[in-house]
Amino acid sequence: MARTVPLERIRNIGVIAHIDAGKTTVSERILYFTGKTYKIGEVHDGTAVMDWMVQERERGITITAAATTCEWRECQINLIDTPGHIDFTAEVQRSLRVLDGGIVVFDAVAGVQPQSETVWRQADRFGVPRLAFINKMDRTGANFQRTIEMIVDRLGARPVVIQMPLGAEAAYVGFVDLMSQVEIVYGDDIDAPPETRPIRAELQADAAHQRSAMIEVIAETDEGLTTKYLEGEEISEVELRAALRRATIAGKLVPVLSGAALRNKGVQAVLDAVIDYLPSPMDIPAVRGVAPDDVEKEERRDADENAATSALAFKIVTDPYVGRLAYIRVYSGKVATGQGLMNTTRGQRERIGRLVRMHANSREEVEEVLAGDIAAIIGPKNTFTGDTLCDPSAPILLEAIKFPEQVISVAIEPRTKADQEKMGEALRRLSEEDPTFRVRTDEETGQTIISGRVS
16 A cells, blocks of 8 residues: 655644643644634533543543544644543653654743643653644633743743734734744634734734844854855845744754633644645654663664554554554554554564544554554554563564552452452553553452552
């Protein structure tokens, strides 16, 4: 099966943030504007597509990372919406392990919050390039500049502002695009494209000042542009965008955008920034691992569908309709139905039954998944979170996902003897799905002990 989307047009990204910064609201707008859904789901109404669990809809929070695939500007975006609560930080961790880029959402009123710092450090640890989206610009107390200063002070990042907000709080209507030097103004009709117009005379001086600051920051990351800047030469928009893309992928700069996702303002610009500045699987270094029989010998796999297969299972889910699902990121080669792979983490063979592309909790069957893509295997027998699947003739062991240790243990017992088997099965499934949860039987007392983490 030929690749339908070139590798350079694939983006594997996650939406990460503190609780209630608007991650799922941003994700729902992305699904709507890319045509994946015909109606916007709302977190507060319990209709969000990405918050599909009953518990998520009751509480209005994200508990488990949800994956989907959509298209924008002829590019395929594999999107993962992650939880914000510290209790579910393992979901963020295992998602970042397999993603190439991230959208970090900040609340314009609260700025950088504690969990913002946690997810930022996790992204740093995995070397994930990211862009910042300062959301809720329409709320009372929104302060764009203060949030930028907090990103510098608390996160130690180097933000580059590529948009100048037009108004704030109830008066927020859009932004000045400092790259193309135009105003983007949003109306009340969600399906109408935003109005693009020349910068008004009273804003031109401020826009010119902010654009000059943006150019200076970007030029510092590129030797050729530094020379041009110092010699007073004009730097074109194409050169600026290319340099900003290189600096973002290298982790030197973080592009900053503004918007109000609940009011449908600014999300299309975020999608454009994902395509323009975040990496494709070709832009990131080859995945590294070791030979299973010699951990001193390093192995690398380039993002090439013609190379030997290597994939990482990053999430296990028990689906009520199809049973066990293993989410995988394919780093090289391809994974196809009926294919026999080696699980080098456990030294066992794994035959691929059915493959599906996920859209939250719904599924679309596919015949094969190529390098750089994310999908799920239905019914794997021997694969668990963090396991490596690869071609038996070219074994590789990728770095496993490390999770924090459990900090609390509790003894539990079923209400009746008849419930013993049901409880055991439920706990087994839970421990498979959540790598921070453990179940054991105390040898001395015979009690069932569960261990986990608390925030």
